[in-house]
Amino acid sequence: MQKWQDERAWFLVIPVVLLVAFNALIPLMTVVNYSVQDIFDPTHRMFVGTEWFREMLLNTRLQNALVRQFVFSAMVLLIELPLGVAIALTMPRRSGWGLSAVLVIVALPLLIPWNVIGTIWVIFLRPDVGLLGHFIDHTLGIHFDYPTLPMQAWISVMMMEVWHWTPLVVLLAYAGLRSIPDAYYQAASIDAASRWAVFWYIQLPKMRGVLTIAVLLRFMDSFLIYTEPFVLTGGGPGDTTTFLSIYLVKLAVGEFDVGKAAAFSIIYFLIVLLFSYVFYQVLLRAQRGVVVR
Amino acid sequence: MALIVFENIAHSYLRSPERMEDYALRPMNLTWRHGGAYALLGPSGSGKTTLLNIISGLLRPTAGRVLFDGRDVTDASTVQRNIAQVFQFPVIYDTMTVFDNLAFPLRNRGVAAAEVRSRVVEVAEMLELTKNLQRRASGLAADEKQKVSLGRGLVRSDVSAILFDEPLTVVDPNLKWRLRRKLKEIHKRYSVTLIYVTHDQAEALTFADRVVVMHEGSVLQQGSPQELFERPTDRFVGYFIGSPGMNFLPCRLSGDGAEVAGQFVPLAAALRTKAPQATGLEIGIRPEAIGLSGSGSGLAVEIGDVEHLGTRKIATCRLGVHEIKVVVPPEQPIASERGVLNFNPAMTRLYADGRLVG
Numbered sequence: 001m002q003k004w005q006d007e008r009a010w011f012l013v014i015p016v017v018l019l020v021a022f023n024a025l026i027p028l029m030t031v032v033n034y035s036v037q038d039i040f041d042p043t044h045r046m047f048v049g050t051e052w053f054r055e056m057l058l059n060t061r062l063q064n065a066l067v068r069q070f071v072f073s074a075m076v077l078l079i080e081l082p083l084g085v086a087i088a089l090t091m092p093r094r095s096g097w098g099l100s101a102v103l104v105i106v107a108l109p110l111l112i113p114w115n116v117i118g119t120i121w122v123i124f125l126r127p128d129v130g131l132l133g134h135f136i137d138h139t140l141g142i143h144f145d146y147p148t149l150p151m152q153a154w155i156s157v158m159m160m161e162v163w164h165w166t167p168l169v170v171l172l173a174y175a176g177l178r179s180i181p182d183a184y185y186q187a188a189s190i191d192a193a194s195r196w197a198v199f200w201y202i203q204l205p206k207m208r209g210v211l212t213i214a215v216l217l218r219f220m221d222s223f224l225i226y227t228e229p230f231v232l233t234g235g236g237p238g239d240t241t242t243f244l245s246i247y248l249v250k251l252a253v254g255e256f257d258v259g260k261a262a263a264f265s266i267i268y269f270l271i272v273l274l275f276s277y278v279f280y281q282v283l284l285r286a287q288r289g290v291v292v293r
Numbered sequence: 294m295a296l297i298v299f300e301n302i303a304h305s306y307l308r309s310p311e312r313m314e315d316y317a318l319r320p321m322n323l324t325w326r327h328g329g330a331y332a333l334l335g336p337s338g339s340g341k342t343t344l345l346n347i348i349s350g351l352l353r354p355t356a357g358r359v360l361f362d363g364r365d366v367t368d369a370s371t372v373q374r375n376i377a378q379v380f381q382f383p384v385i386y387d388t389m390t391v392f393d394n395l396a397f398p399l400r401n402r403g404v405a406a407a408e409v410r411s412r413v414v415e416v417a418e419m420l421e422l423t424k425n426l427q428r429r430a431s432g433l434a435a436d437e438k439q440k441v442s443l444g445r446g447l448v449r450s451d452v453s454a455i456l457f458d459e460p461l462t463v464v465d466p467n468l469k470w471r472l473r474r475k476l477k478e479i480h481k482r483y484s485v486t487l488i489y490v491t492h493d494q495a496e497a498l499t500f501a502d503r504v505v506v507m508h509e510g511s512v513l514q515q516g517s518p519q520e521l522f523e524r525p526t527d528r529f530v531g532y533f534i535g536s537p538g539m540n541f542l543p544c545r546l547s548g549d550g551a552e553v554a555g556q557f558v559p560l561a562a563a564l565r566t567k568a569p570q571a572t573g574l575e576i577g578i579r580p581e582a583i584g585l586s587g588s589g590s591g592l593a594v595e596i597g598d599v600e601h602l603g604t605r606k607i608a609t610c611r612l613g614v615h616e617i618k619v620v621v622p623p624e625q626p627i628a629s630e631r632g633v634l635n636f637n638p639a640m641t642r643l644y645a646d647g648r649l650v651g
Binding site for chain 2: 181183184186187189190191192193194197201202205206
């Protein structure tokens with residue numbers, strides 16, 4: 001059979017192009033539009049080229065927010081992944097009443113709207129009526145005032161984040177654990193493997209796939225975090241918990257610097273894209289390495 | 294190396310078993326001789342794997358005792374019993390090399406490095422894994438992985454027994470044959486007790502010198518492949534072993550023989566005297582022990598379908614409402630409609646209520 005080329009086949013992708021255009025490209029282009037103009041009012045606008053980009057890249061507040069953001073995401077990964085796996089390992093292996101109860105309790109924080117999470121923690125951490133705040137301030141005798149003390153603000157945001165999102169890692173890790181056939185555990189017990197060896201040589205390698213997804217999701221989400229710290233600390237004290245999104249909103253809504261905010265959005269978007277891509281490639285390669293070697 | 298004895302072993306997966314049907318394994322006494330090659334044969338759900346897991350200690354029986362060389366090990370762990378087990382699907386440690394996989398059970402038991410090395414190299418040599426020793430085990434094909442699983446059992450020189458739970462399910466048919474031969478070789482070389490679970494009779498009959506046939510949680514018969522073929526003690530065994538299975542024809546004793554569907558079949562005197570004067574009598578005869586001819590004296594039957602299987606033909610004959618399968622040499626012509634059957638008297642068996650009379 002002879003194959004022949006027909007360039008008209010390209011028309012078949014039109015529906016997809018249109019869909020993507022309307023839900024991603026066109027909105028994105030409005031941002032690009034703002035990022036290269038200085039707009040005073042609808043009739044007075046001026047093309048400024050890359051000026052906003054240059055200005056934003058040299059902006060120390062943005063640079064500080066970026067560093068803060070990386071530290072935050074790194075800490076999220078370092079705490080939530082081991083903690084999530086550890087919790088998943090203690091969950092019952094067999095289905096039943098106990099497992100259902102544990103799953104519901106673990107998944108609860110994931111079901112709460114994000115701004116409500118912030119509000120819950122605001123109350124929870126109040127030194128006068130909040131359970132944890134009161135406990136730290138009165139019972140432990142540590143002066144607790146996270147809205148004014150940067151270290152305490154950071155710890156508070158971290159605690160809230162860990163409380164909110166570790167369950168996702170737990171659920172993913174548990175799904176990975178459940179997919180390991182019993183024969184592996186039986187073989188390990190016949191081979192006289194220690195509990196640690198079972199974890200290191202069976203459970204962890206078998207969880208690799210789901211943990212890859214967990215790392216990607218937790219990195220992206222924590223890198224884009226906005227609502228919960230905004231409600232809890234509003235980015236303060238000072239700028240100490242101002243992450244990229246919070247700074248972006250301050251610029252766009254608070255200071256109405258739409259041009260700068262648009263340039264910043266694009267930089268932000270490219271950073272997330274770049275890091276997700278690098279992460280994905282590294283993890284993919286690691287996985288392929290196992291199969292090939 | 295050990296003599297393994299089951300004393301009144303029974304097992305149920307239910308918390309409070311009441312009826313006999315609640316038991317996956319019904320009360321039984323069994324002895325596994327040291328150095329034997331056993332096959333546990335039975336259809337799916339007959340309790341083979343349950344029995345195997347009780348031997349290995351992965352499962353604690355509901356009732357009864359397990360003895361290894363007279364020592365009660367009912368509550369002992371798999372490690373204490375020193376059992377090796379190969380599962381249906383290959384279990385390998387993905388992140389380790391083949392060498393480390395094979396060395397794992399020894400290292401966990403604190404064996405010295407030099408000894409580990411020599412054992413692993415020896416076992417790898419025998420299983421033809423030497424060229425893959427430094428490769429990651431996860432990259433191997435299914436049958437190679439299964440050899441690694443098997444190898445982890447073999448590196449321990451002092452195991453009480455090696456148990457196999459349908460280990461060749463994932464293996465290609467032509468490789469199956471090679472691995473089976475390998476197992477026989479291992480058995481000869483190390484004279485270790487091998488217990489092999491399968492639902493494939495060809496596998497069981499070629500591998501084992503003792504076959505244990507199970508059905509619905511009970512052991513129906515234990516014997517050599519030849520005994521199972523020639524003298525099945527139970528209707529189920531006769532039907533399950535052999536392809537096609539044994540023919541069973543309801544009969545009534547009369548004169549110096551038996552009456553089957555209004556026709557006469559001669560029976561040996563010894564058989565007749567042993568038969569109880571009861572109903573539920575059946576003649577059991579292997580398709581291979583029946584002669585089919587066009588005319589002469591014997592059981593007149595109608596001939597139905599004939600299957601040509603190359604090395605033999607299988608004729609399905611009808612005698613009243615009963616069906617009789619007959620194995621015929623490929624070169625023998627078969628009449629199209631009517632024929633006469635003659636049963637080999639030495640191979641004709643009598644069953645009462647499904648159990649062998651003689």
